Amino acid sequence: xxxxxxxxxxxxxxxxxxxxxxxxxxxxxxxxxxxxxxxxxxxxxxxxxxxxxxxxxxxxxxxxxxxxxxxxxxxxxxxxxxxxxxxxxxxxxxxxxxxxxxxxxxxxxxxxxxxxxxxxxxxxxxxxxxxxxxxxxxxxxxxxxxxxxxxxxxxxxxxxxxxxxxxxxxxxxxxxxxxxxxxxxxxxxxxxxxxxxxxxxxxxxxxxxxxxxxxxxxxxxxxxxxxxxxxxxxxxxxxxxxxxxxxxxxxxxxxxxxxxxxxxxxxxxxxxxxxxxxxxxxxxxxxxxxxxxxxxxxxxxxxxxxxxxxxxxxxxxxxxxxxxxxxxxxxxxxxxxxxxxxxxxx
Numbered sequence: 001x002x003x004x005x006x007x008x009x010x011x012x013x014x015x016x017x018x019x020x021x022x023x024x025x026x027x028x029x030x031x032x033x034x035x036x037x038x039x040x041x042x043x044x045x046x047x048x049x050x051x052x053x054x055x056x057x058x059x060x061x062x063x064x065x066x067x068x069x070x071x072x073x074x075x076x077x078x079x080x081x082x083x084x085x086x087x088x089x090x091x092x093x094x095x096x097x098x099x100x101x102x103x104x105x106x107x108x109x110x111x112x113x114x115x116x117x118x119x120x121x122x123x124x125x126x127x128x129x130x131x132x133x134x135x136x137x138x139x140x141x142x143x144x145x146x147x148x149x150x151x152x153x154x155x156x157x158x159x160x161x162x163x164x165x166x167x168x169x170x171x172x173x174x175x176x177x178x179x180x181x182x183x184x185x186x187x188x189x190x191x192x193x194x195x196x197x198x199x200x201x202x203x204x205x206x207x208x209x210x211x212x213x214x215x216x217x218x219x220x221x222x223x224x225x226x227x228x229x230x231x232x233x234x235x236x237x238x239x240x241x242x243x244x245x246x247x248x249x250x251x252x253x254x255x256x257x258x259x260x261x262x263x264x265x266x267x268x269x270x271x272x273x274x275x276x277x278x279x280x281x282x283x284x285x286x287x288x289x290x291x292x293x294x295x296x297x298x299x300x301x302x303x304x305x306x307x308x309x310x311x312x313x314x315x316x317x318x319x320x321x322x323x324x325x326x327x328x329x330x331x332x333x334x335x336x337x338x339x340x341x342x343x344x345x346x
Contacts, residue, residue: 001297002129003049005078007151008036008137009111009144010054010065013282013323015091022092022101032068033323034087035134035167038283041324042290042313044073048297051075053124055114061086062110072324078124083110091282094252100281104171106140115143121154130293131155134165135203138182139172145182152189165289166195168202179203187236192296194243194289197228206231222246222260222269229262240264241296241303245288245314246272253278257315259288261307268304273315273340280321287317287325291332312336 011034016025040052052074056062058081065086069076087106094100106112125131131151138145155162164187173179183203187193200206209227229242241263248256258272291313295306312335317325 001048003051003075003127004040004043004130004132004293004297005051005053005124005128006036006040006132007053007148008034008134009087009106009109009140010034010037010052010056010069011087011089011106011109012061012065013089013091015093019093019095022090022103028090031322032065033283035136035165035286036132037069037074038286038324039132039165039290039293040069040074041072041326042287043294045326046290046294046329048294049075051078051124051128053078053080053119055080055082055110055118057081057083057085057110059084078119080114080118081110082118083108083113085109087111093280096251096253099252102171109140111144112141113143114141114147116146116150119147119151121151122158124151125155125158125160128155128158128160130161130163130297132163132165132289132293133186134289135167135179135183135199136169136172138186139169139179141175142177145177145186149186152186156189161192162190163192163289163293164190164194165285166193166199166203167285168195168199170202180205184235188238190236191238191240192243192292193232193236193239193241194245194285194292195232196245196247196285197225200228200232204232204235206235222258222267225260226262226267229260229267233262233264243292243307243310245285247284255281255318257284257311257318259307259311261303263303266303268307270307270311273311273335275315275318278318281318283323283325284314284317286323288314290325308336309333 013031014028087109090103092101246258261268291310295309
């Protein structure tokens, strides 16, 4: 299997233990993660050769983030260095009817000060089959958006498969631009587009016909998203597949989880998982994306199986603390086969 490359920011995550509020915390658990690094870790865990590209400060905290990637068998030799600080985010984990909260502290981070010309993309993409970016990266800064555009242009020229997770982040688009123009240009280069109903609406004004997602409760109907997929393919003719995750939220601790994949002709629908005791939902979408990339590379002629793998993998991620999904292929296949018993493997 040829190499996958992901591009984005890795951050220091600081979270009060268990379900404490920020105001109750006397210490914070430390995790390193971010949308694109989470995808890289999952893929490496599945045995896929993967490089993560970012910009890190040359200090002890940057070295810790680098060490975390190395520990997970992610390639780091294409990372560039500069700037003064690693971005930080604080996570307060919700429960039942109290949702989780995220507070960002990533202004003037090393990655936010990246720009075009800092990464030799032709060298990065040597031997690469797939390039993945998310909507988080261009939301960080104009320079990060410039670097991302530079990357997708080179990847397209080199015939590399390009994917995106649209990942709308309202708290990040703060540098005086309209997200739609930037995201439309970047997404126009993509073969594979992943997003939920909020991503499509906030970035492009595309929404499900006749659906209010806040009233869906436990079961989100896959059929309602056919119009979103069709509108996305009409807007982005280079897209070969449009994928949507379907999260039904009974509470912060109890979700249903499924997905749909549209290839321009057929709408594939996954099984739905009932996740009754969420340990950590941060990184759930990233684990889905990684599972999807693995599935599409492993089962190139079986979109249904690729989708099912992605949904099962990300359902399992909800049981793992931290940003990254650390499950094995065998564990995913076990759940895909119907074994959700959680019995001890002896």
